[in-house]
Amino acid sequence: MLKIENLHVRVEDKPILKGITLHIKPGEVHAIMGPNGSGKSTLSHVLAGRDGYEVTAGTVIYKGKNLLDMPPEERARAGVFLAFQYPVEIPGVSNVYLLKAALNAVRKHRGLPELDAFDFLQMIKAKTKLVEMDEKFLYRAVNEGFSGGEKKRNEILQMAVLEPSLCILDETDSGLDIDALKIVSDGVNSLRSADRSFILVTHYQRLLDYIKPDHVHVLAQGRIVKTGDASLALELEERGYGWIDQTVGVAA
Amino acid sequence: MSAANLIERYQTLADSLPGQNLPWLNTLRQLALGSFEATGFPSPREEEWKYTNVTALEKKRFEPSSSASAVPVDKEWLASHLLADTWSLVLVDGRVDLALSDLAGLPATVIATSLSAALENHPDRVKSLLGTALAREAHGFLAFNTAYFSDGAFIAIPVGFNLAKPVQILHVSTRNEGLANTRSLVSLGANASAKLIETFVGLPDISYLTAAVTEIRLGENAGLDHYKLQVETDKAYHFGGVYVKQEKSSRFKQHNLSFGGLLARNEIHAELATAAECEMNGLFLAKGRQHVDNHTLIQHTEPHGSSRETYRGVLADRARGVFQGRIVVHPQAQKTNAEMNNRNLLLSEDAEIDAKPQLEILADDVKCSHGVAIGQLDPESVFYLVSRGIDQETAKNMLTFAFANEMVDKIGLDSLRGRVQQHLLDLFPQTGIRRDWL
Numbered sequence: 001m002l003k004i005e006n007l008h009v010r011v012e013d014k015p016i017l018k019g020i021t022l023h024i025k026p027g028e029v030h031a032i033m034g035p036n037g038s039g040k041s042t043l044s045h046v047l048a049g050r051d052g053y054e055v056t057a058g059t060v061i062y063k064g065k066n067l068l069d070m071p072p073e074e075r076a077r078a079g080v081f082l083a084f085q086y087p088v089e090i091p092g093v094s095n096v097y098l099l100k101a102a103l104n105a106v107r108k109h110r111g112l113p114e115l116d117a118f119d120f121l122q123m124i125k126a127k128t129k130l131v132e133m134d135e136k137f138l139y140r141a142v143n144e145g146f147s148g149g150e151k152k153r154n155e156i157l158q159m160a161v162l163e164p165s166l167c168i169l170d171e172t173d174s175g176l177d178i179d180a181l182k183i184v185s186d187g188v189n190s191l192r193s194a195d196r197s198f199i200l201v202t203h204y205q206r207l208l209d210y211i212k213p214d215h216v217h218v219l220a221q222g223r224i225v226k227t228g229d230a231s232l233a234l235e236l237e238e239r240g241y242g243w244i245d246q247t248v249g250v251a252a
Numbered sequence: 253m254s255a256a257n258l259i260e261r262y263q264t265l266a267d268s269l270p271g272q273n274l275p276w277l278n279t280l281r282q283l284a285l286g287s288f289e290a291t292g293f294p295s296p297r298e299e300e301w302k303y304t305n306v307t308a309l310e311k312k313r314f315e316p317s318s319s320a321s322a323v324p325v326d327k328e329w330l331a332s333h334l335l336a337d338t339w340s341l342v343l344v345d346g347r348v349d350l351a352l353s354d355l356a357g358l359p360a361t362v363i364a365t366s367l368s369a370a371l372e373n374h375p376d377r378v379k380s381l382l383g384t385a386l387a388r389e390a391h392g393f394l395a396f397n398t399a400y401f402s403d404g405a406f407i408a409i410p411v412g413f414n415l416a417k418p419v420q421i422l423h424v425s426t427r428n429e430g431l432a433n434t435r436s437l438v439s440l441g442a443n444a445s446a447k448l449i450e451t452f453v454g455l456p457d458i459s460y461l462t463a464a465v466t467e468i469r470l471g472e473n474a475g476l477d478h479y480k481l482q483v484e485t486d487k488a489y490h491f492g493g494v495y496v497k498q499e500k501s502s503r504f505k506q507h508n509l510s511f512g513g514l515l516a517r518n519e520i521h522a523e524l525a526t527a528a529e530c531e532m533n534g535l536f537l538a539k540g541r542q543h544v545d546n547h548t549l550i551q552h553t554e555p556h557g558s559s560r561e562t563y564r565g566v567l568a569d570r571a572r573g574v575f576q577g578r579i580v581v582h583p584q585a586q587k588t589n590a591e592m593n594n595r596n597l598l599l600s601e602d603a604e605i606d607a608k609p610q611l612e613i614l615a616d617d618v619k620c621s622h623g624v625a626i627g628q629l630d631p632e633s634v635f636y637l638v639s640r641g642i643d644q645e646t647a648k649n650m651l652t653f654a655f656a657n658e659m660v661d662k663i664g665l666d667s668l669r670g671r672v673q674q675h676l677l678d679l680f681p682q683t684g685i686r687r688d689w690l
Contacts, residue, residue, distance in 0.1 A: 048639050051631070076641035088636040092654025101650070102640035109641070141654075158640060 001026045001197045002047075002067075002166055007058035009039075009046050016042045018222035019058070024166070029198040031208055031233060034219035035241040040201045041085060043219070044170040047199075048082035049075050062166065076102075077109035079165035083155040083172050090142040095154065098142050099124060099161050106162050127160040131187045149180030156187040167191070168199045173207035185210030205237035255292035255392075258310060259285065265316045265400050270368035274375055280383060284398035293392040300391065303574040303606045304517055304545040309489060314431035314461040316402060317345035325352065325426060333453050335667045338420045339364060345425060346402040346432035363408040364419060367435060370406035377408065381437045385467040385497040385523075393491045393517075397465045401435035404464075407448070411441035411471065418447035418477075418665060423464060425454035425488065433463045442471035442499075449479040449668060452490060452512070459487035459514075466494045470502035470528075477505045479668055480520075483675060484512035486540065493519040498528040500554075507663055508534040508563075510544050511675055517545045526554040534563035535659040537679060538571035545574035552585040552615075559589075564659050565596040566652060567603035578610040579620065586615050592622040597629070597655050599648075649680040 002024040009017040016039045024030055034040050046053050047060065049072030060067040067075060090098070104114050115123065128135055131153040143151050152172055159167055169188070173181055188198070188211050200211060208216075208230065216233045218226040220241070226232065236243075271277040293309055294301040325344060330352060334340055341364060342352040348366030355364055363374070370378050386394060405421045425432050440446060452462055462484060470476055484490050490513040496504050502525075510518050522530045536544045550559045565573040573596065581588045596605045609622040629651050637647035656676055663669040 050635055050639075071638075071644075072635065073638045073641055073643050076639055082639055084636065084639075088630075088633050090633055090636070090651070090654065092658050093650055098637070098640065101642055101646070102637075105641040105643070162641065 001028075001063065003059075003061040005059045005061075007043075007046070007060060008056045009042055010054045010056050011042065011052060015056070016222055017046070020219075020222075020224060022217065022224065024197050024199070026165075026197055027192075027194040028215065029192070029200065029211065029213045031200045031202060031213035031216045032219055033202055033205070033216060033233060033236060036203065038219045039222045040203075040219055041170055044082055044168045044199070044201050047075075047168055048072060048080065073105070076162075076164075077106050081159050081162060081164035081167050083152070083159060083167065083169045085171040085174060087143050087151040087155055089144045089146075091144050093142050094139055095142050096124065096138040099138075099158065102158065103161055124161065127157055130160055130190055131156050132183050133157060148175040149177065149183075152176060152180065152184050153187070156184055160187065160191060165195065166197050166199070168201070170201045171203065172200075173202055173204060181207065182210060205233045208233045255289050258292060259289055261313060262316070262400055265402070268316075268402065269400065270403060271371035271375070271378075274371065274379075276379055277371070277382075281399050284395045287390070288392055288395035288399055291392045291395065293396070298391065300547060300576070303576070304515070304543065306489075306515065306517075308515075309461065312429070312461070314429055315427070316400070316431045316433065317347065317427065325424060329455075330422075330424065333422055333424075333451055335418070335420050335449060335665070335671070337667065338418045338449065340420045340422060341366070341405045342422045342424060343403065343405070343432070343434060345427055345430050346434050348403050348405065359413070359415075361410045361413060362415060363406065365406050367401070367404035367406045367437065370437075374406075378406065378437065381439055381467065381469060382435070383467070385469055385495045386465075393463055394465065394493065397433055397435060397463050397493075400433050401465070402433055404434040404436040405438070406436070407438045407446075409440045409444045409446050412443045413441070414444065415446040418449055420449040420451060423450065423452045423462065425458065425460045425462060425484070427460065428458040430458070430460040431463070432460065434465070436464070436466040438466065438476070439469040440471055440474035440476055443473045444471065445475040447477040447479075447665065449481065449665070451481045452484050452492065454485040454488050456485065457487065458485055459489075460485075461489045461491075463491045464493070466492075468494065468496040468504070470496065470498045470504060472499045473501045474499070475503040475505075477664060479507045479663065479665065480509065480518070481668070481672065482510045482512055482516060482518065484516065486512065486514055486542065488513045490516040492517070494521070495519075496522040496530075498522060498524045498530065500526045501528060503529045505531045506533065508532070508536075508546065509672055510534070510536040510546065511679070513542065513544065515543045517547065519547045519549075521549040521551075522559075523551040523553060524557040524559065527556040528554075529557070530559040532559070532561040532563075533659060533662050534561075534575075535565075535656055536563075536573055537566045537656065537676075538573055539568035539679070540571060541569070542571045543573075544571070545576070547574075547576045549578045550580070550590065552579070552581045552588040552590065554582075554584060555586045555588070557585060557588050559591070561592040562659070562662075563594045564656060565594070565605055566599065566656055567596065567605055568599040570600070570602045572604045573606070575605070575607045575624075576610070577608070577622070578612070579622075580612045581615050581618050581620065583614045586617045588615060588618040588620070590618070590620040594623070595625045595627075595655075597627060597652065599629070599652065653677070653680050
């Protein structure tokens with residue numbers, strides 16, 4: 001699904017990622033953990049194609065294609081989805097309007113016809129139940145006046161509608177209370193399948209109580225310093241990131 | 253070109269002007285002519301015209317129409333600009349064409365006709381209205397209009413009458429290098445209410461000058477919704493002034509939708525008596541080399557009045573926009589509540605906006621606020637949409653459309669709102685976005 005090899009990324013003149021290598025197979029869930037400033041969000045933004053990041057070395061191959069050559073809209077159409085840490089409020093654009101425009105762009109790319117109004121609405125209504133969202137949110141402006149939890153649920157709703165192959169969740173758990181966290185996690189779990197992969201970027205282990213990862217990577221100072229299974233997350237929870245920083249310090 | 257030369261050019265008009273048998277009107281026209289002779293069209297040296305230069309007009313020769321010269325108007329094209337379920341008065345090149353208008357079933361107590369007919373049939377009523385709602389600070393366009401207006405609409409709604417169906421005044425220009433110089437008078441008696449739409453259009457590709465002045469008098473507790481949709485051709489020059497005098501507790505709600513014209517100046521001025529309410533909503537869009545100037549003036553002359561003004565502008569390419577919003581609270585106008593807000597979106601490096609809010613508060617117990625913002629599309633928002641698979645151009649168009657559409661949503665007339673949305677979609681073509689999703 002995704003092969004990141006020796007990825008180096010700079011923001012302005014500051015190196016942020018210093019040689020990331022990560023292979024993700026279809027159906028796998030990878031958690032990327034690490035302290036603030038370790039480069040977690042940079043990695044998710046670079047994969048989604050956001051401006052302002054300069055790749056100075058390395059490659060990213062997604063489904064056999066050079067991901068870094070693709071503009072962000074093509075990545076999205078090819079099945080890469082980023083759930084934002086801070087979803088943007090867009091006054092004047094209704095949720096349902098965005099969903100339809102996005103879905104049609106993605107379907108067109110896949111060679112599928114547009115859904116007619118009836119089928120579209122049926123489908124959207126089913127998906128809103130998945131994230132326990134009231135249908136009235138469909139007709140409100142995108143994220144405008146939504147609570148933190150509502151915004152994150154809206155991200156998962158978009159993900160459920162667009163049915164991507166690679167889902168990147170950037171700190172989706174931040175700012176969520178336990179009920180919202182559970183709803184979001186249930187939504188994500190229901191989307192898990194043999195041909196869909198996930199990258200969960202998170203600071204805390206608690207998200208991983210609800211979404212079981214296959215692999216856990218610890219990112220520190222722009223490098224993956226440790227890789228393990230779900231038990232690594234528990235170890236981090238117990239010992240904190242200070243332990244990792246020490247390890248990196250010694251290695252350097 | 254001096255004003256004297258201009259007058260010589262337009263003096264040929266004099267014989268065809270309506271109301272020549274009325275001495276008071278001849279006097280009024282003579283006074284205006286004298287004033288126009290002294291000043292010509294407004295110059296950028298005048299403070300209120302600082303950002304809009306109309307000297308190009310003086311070099312052009314715009315031919316007024318005689319009744320014989322009108323080009324026959326294609327009925328289908330005309331119908332495309334008429335709103336459903338309204339009474340209509342159609343002006344072609346500055347003269348009402350009753351054959352094209354639809355006033356069937358108009359209640360007998362309501363007058364809706366041409367100004368020239370009103371000058372013949374109700375000269376005293378015209379006399380009691382003409383010039384009485386004009387801006388205190390007159391300028392060359394107003395003098396020119398008074399001196400040479402060829403016709404206009406005359407609408408009078410009696411005391412206590414609620415005109416359920418809207419009236420549309422459709423101003424059509426058909427001739428290249430033509431002039432349409434009109435004066436319309438609208439009066440609502442006490443407790444009367446009505447909805448009025450003024451639409452300005454021209455046949456494709458022609459260049460012409462529209463100088464349209466509308467004076468509105470609202471009696472005590474009367475209510476008028478006024479919509480102006482300016483979709484002139486992109487070679488047209490447009491001066492359109494709406495001047496309103498509001499009696500006690502009257503309500504005036506205005507929507508100024510300005511999309512067309514090479515150079516357009518919209519003036520909307522209101523004078524409010526005790527406890528009168530005024531709402532001004534504006535949306536102006538310009539691209540290419542269009543220049544659009546919005547000049548608003550709200551005068552609170554007595555206590556307890558309220559006004560709320562919201563204007564949005566979108567400027568693309570090398571277009572230039574102007575928002576001059578002035579609110580004056582006179583010394584006796586205590587307990588006035590006035591809000592003004594103007595937000596502008598610049599879509600290109602070469603686009604320009606001059607925004608000038610002016611609050612002149614001469615009373616001490618008032619609540620007044622104003623805010624102006626100028627910005628570009630938010631890159632975060634563009635990326636958010638693009639990351640969902642929407643292409644860059646569509647994403648930008650969606651955001652621009654959304655910014656403008658918030659003003660369109662305020663339009664209370666369904667049929668007009670649909671038209672305006674269609675204009676917006678035409679200006680910002682969005683792949684795969686359709687009106688039925690809105």
